[in-house]
Amino acid sequence: MTVHVSNGCVVPQRESPSPSCCAHRYPIMVHPLILGEIACGSPPNRTQTLSDLRSLRQPRQASVPEVMDFIERERLFGLGCGLVDMLLLASALMTPETELWTLNKRLSAMTDRFGVMHRPSLH
DSSP states (O other): OEEEEOHHHHSOOTTSOOTHHHHTTSOEEEOHHHHHHHHHSOOTTHHHHHHHHHTSBOOOOOOHHHHHHHHHHHTOTTSSOOHHHHHHHHHHHHSTTEEEEOOOHHHHHHHHHTTOBOOOOOO
16 A cells, blocks of 8 residues: 655654654655645755655646546535645545555545544554
């Protein structure tokens, strides 16, 4: 299994578990949109953080038309998730043996619905 992480997990708040707690158990991948979101901000140790994230594998990427069809087919509209969330979810579904780790409650509910929710161990 591979863990696909969202931006809140990559640069977490202090009270949240970080990817390093599962990196020794599971390979981690980061979607390029998440890397871009992080690059728009001010991550700690910016140069090293972005370099480290660029070195990670990336999940398969759904196209916007594919995601638009997915939203309609699965009736995912009006549930509080945006296009980036839907792109992350579709990528997790398209990438074999991948779970999506997110701190976003609405996206988390969708990952649970589709069977790709990652539940990190806090041990």
